Amino acid sequence: MKKYLQITIVLGIFAILIFFRQVKGNNKPVVVGSQNNNPASSQPNSNPLKSSGSQNTPTQTLQGAYKDGSYLGSVQDAFYGNIQVQAVIKGGKITDVIFLQYPNDNRTSQYVNSQADPMLKQEAIQAQSAQVDIVSGASASSQAFQASLADALSQAK
Amino acid sequence: MKKQAVIMGMPSVINVVDVGVTEEDINEVFSYFHYIDKKFSTYKKDSEVSRINRGELKEWDYSLEMIKILKLSEETKKETNGYFDINFNGILDPSGLVKGYAVFQGAEILRKKGFLNYFVEIAGDIQIQGKNEKRESWKVGIQNPFNVDEIIKIVKLSNKGIATSGNYLRGTHIYNPKSGKFAEDVAGITVIGKNVYEADRFATAAFAMGEEGIKFIENLKGFEGYMIKKDKKAILTSGFEEYLN
Secondary structure (H helix, E strand, O other): OHHHHHHHHHHHHHHHHHHHHHHHHHHHHHOOOHHHOOHHHHOOOOOHHHHHHHHHOOOOOOOOOOOOEEEEOOOEEOOOOEEEEEEEEEOOEEEEEEEEEOOOOOOOOOOOOOOOOOOOEEEEOOOOOOOOOEEEOOHHHHHHHHHHHHHHHHHOO | OEEEEEEOOEEEEEEEOOOOOOHHHHHHHHHHHHHHHHHHOOOOOOOHHHHHHOOOOOHHHOOHHHHHHHHHHHHHHHHOOOOOOOEEOOEEOOHHHHHHHHHHHHHHHHHHOOOOOEEEEEOOEEEEEOEOOOOOEEEEEEEEOOEEEEEEEEEEEOOEEEEEEEOOOOOOOOEOOOHHHOOOOEEEEEEEEOOHHHHHHHHHHHHHOOOHHHHHHHOOOOOEEEEEEOOOEEEEOOOHHHHOO
16 A cells, blocks of 8 residues: 555656646746847847948048958857958048857846845956966957958958 | 867867876867867757757757756856846857856866866866966966957966956947947956856856846855956956965
8 A cells, every 4th residue: 555655656746747847848938038138139230321331431541451341251150159240441441340240148138136236346457477377368259250350351452 | 288279169278287197188178079069069050959949859859968058057047047048039059158068077087087287278268176387376367358468367276167258349449239238348257166167157147247247256155256347447356366366
């Protein structure tokens, strides 16, 4: 008898687990938070206003400088996502760099800070000696950025 | 022995100072990184993540590693008040977590082989164990987000993880069309934690929070942070200076 009771309890737990799993599964498409994201951010934003404006400016191309116009850089892999930039050249100079693709860290806008507001120390950043074993930085994306920009600028020559 | 490789399009460095380390030991870690990249890359069409996003794989087909990453992501979402979320418009993108996870697991491979003094890094996310060749704590530089060739802070670490999440700047004309919700004032945040997996996921979430992010780290037990704002001022958590000397 005790055995049957145990089996019933175990089966009951399983049934509850399966039920919750299904409930959870069904809710999946309605992830709170991700709905708040700008849907446009999943698509490259080419900002046509900004790039087309560059064509109308009187140009004064200097020696060795770039030709006026908008140039599309290659898509570069930055692990968190792709990076692609568009360089805008006016008067032979880079006047704008527009991100067409950018890895987005900002998944939701759900953050609510209910915790205490601590007073934290602030300082001006200052260059240090480069005598280190290794460096931590967000350079993965900056390298991809540089590669995409270099490609855009090579077309502007 | 120090070796470099390009993993997922990013520089990776492994440095093991214990005697007896072989090239094979280090290559094993690099192979693991390539395996992870193949599985979790969102822009490799044949990766497991891409197959899930195309609806080709159902939950019961997921690999154990995928299930683990999904669980960790769910956990991180809760711990960051929903700020960290790998579900983005119905698309699964665990990249914000996978790099730190990979570096941590890569370091575990070396630990299980019995090594004590080493670091494992992919693009600025580092797991640091033991001491450097001078028998001192490893010296880790925090990169200047305004000049990547420059270091603006040096921390001394042993048996810790450090990760930086950030944006980059090249003058005031650059803007990010997706940054509508970003706090525009933050250039980057470096987080130190008990391991690189922890440091990376909280650095990612804290960066997305804007200036509030440093308070989030301050309130997180066992973590310290260094946030660099676009006005070239940095904000330190209260225990950060312990790592300076």
